[in-house]
Amino acid sequence: MSWTPEVWQSEAFERELREWITPHTGAVRALVRVKDRPWSGVWRVDAENGTFYAKQNCPGQQQEARIVSVLSRIAPDFIVEPVALDEQRDLLLTADAGRTWREALADGAAVGWETLLHDAMLLARTSVPVLDDMRLTVLDPAGIRDHIVRARDEWRIPDEFRAGVDAAVDVVGAAGDQLAALGLPLALDHNDLHDANAFVGDHGARFFDFGDAVASSPLAALRVPLAVYANSIHASESDPRVLAIADAALEVWSDLAPMAELRAALTAANRLAAVARAESWHRILESIPDEFVADDHRGADAEWLAESAR
Numbered sequence: 001m002s003w004t005p006e007v008w009q010s011e012a013f014e015r016e017l018r019e020w021i022t023p024h025t026g027a028v029r030a031l032v033r034v035k036d037r038p039w040s041g042v043w044r045v046d047a048e049n050g051t052f053y054a055k056q057n058c059p060g061q062q063q064e065a066r067i068v069s070v071l072s073r074i075a076p077d078f079i080v081e082p083v084a085l086d087e088q089r090d091l092l093l094t095a096d097a098g099r100t101w102r103e104a105l106a107d108g109a110a111v112g113w114e115t116l117l118h119d120a121m122l123l124a125r126t127s128v129p130v131l132d133d134m135r136l137t138v139l140d141p142a143g144i145r146d147h148i149v150r151a152r153d154e155w156r157i158p159d160e161f162r163a164g165v166d167a168a169v170d171v172v173g174a175a176g177d178q179l180a181a182l183g184l185p186l187a188l189d190h191n192d193l194h195d196a197n198a199f200v201g202d203h204g205a206r207f208f209d210f211g212d213a214v215a216s217s218p219l220a221a222l223r224v225p226l227a228v229y230a231n232s233i234h235a236s237e238s239d240p241r242v243l244a245i246a247d248a249a250l251e252v253w254s255d256l257a258p259m260a261e262l263r264a265a266l267t268a269a270n271r272l273a274a275v276a277r278a279e280s281w282h283r284i285l286e287s288i289p290d291e292f293v294a295d296d297h298r299g300a301d302a303e304w305l306a307e308s309a310r
Helices: 005-009 009-026 066-074 099-106 113-134 141-154 160-181 217-234 240-253 260-266 268-289 300-307
Strands: 028-036 040-047 049-055 082-086 092-095 187-189 198-200 205-207 214-216
Touching: 005 009, 005 260, 009 028, 009 040, 009 049, 009 082, 009 113, 028 049, 040 198, 066 082, 066 092, 066 141, 082 198, 099 198, 099 300, 113 187, 113 198, 113 205, 141 268, 141 300, 160 268, 187 217, 214 217, 214 268, 217 240, 217 268, 240 260, 260 268, 268 300
Parallel strands: none
Antiparallel strands: 028 040, 040 049, 049 092, 082 092, 187 214, 198 205
């Protein structure tokens, strides 16, 4: 029998989850699912020793515990540290980490998008030597043409997206060539980086929610946060305020390539980022039976591939 998200509603799963959690939290008083999506489940754990959160991803995204295990060794200050993890089942348990970056910004706290993106790039740079240990899908800019050709030939591509996916072979291929010419190493690309996926730590941002992650050009990680920030201030992505936070991120790589070239490569990086979004959606859609996929998510992998050429 194939996997379905219904497993998370079963008494057997809850019993197993409680058994796994309890040694780390003390007696569990309440276990409430607070994230109810077909691709991931998050439970708030009210327990003897405090408040915790447990998470598991759908099979295609079951890499988060492994990523966090690696990052907790090399960059504990940049992530929400695990209380417990099970790499085989992709179970992750963390303590309540306080306010997200978005909540802190809304409260007027002295945190900023520049720090958020600078810290995200520091984490990406720290990941470079241990990238192989995370066993991520690799979207190498130099080989992105071949990746798109394979996707075009092997994925289910609805007719409405076929022309866009065909165009992406050359359009994103050229973007990959531009990024490869920068000489930046492949790094951890969070692939859903924004202010609600980071908590405020003692020394900066602590990141979480790595289920979508890939290994790619570090600049590809900037598409999502720059778009989210621009939308939050009702501005275009060419607004000087948006470009300023982009510079805060690019500065981390400026010893490897000139800032002018890094800035000029952001459009190319956005194309690669769309392929990364397509990849994570494909993993999700391949995991979940069609009846559990909302209408507006059907074909999301192909749609993002087509988007990469626009």
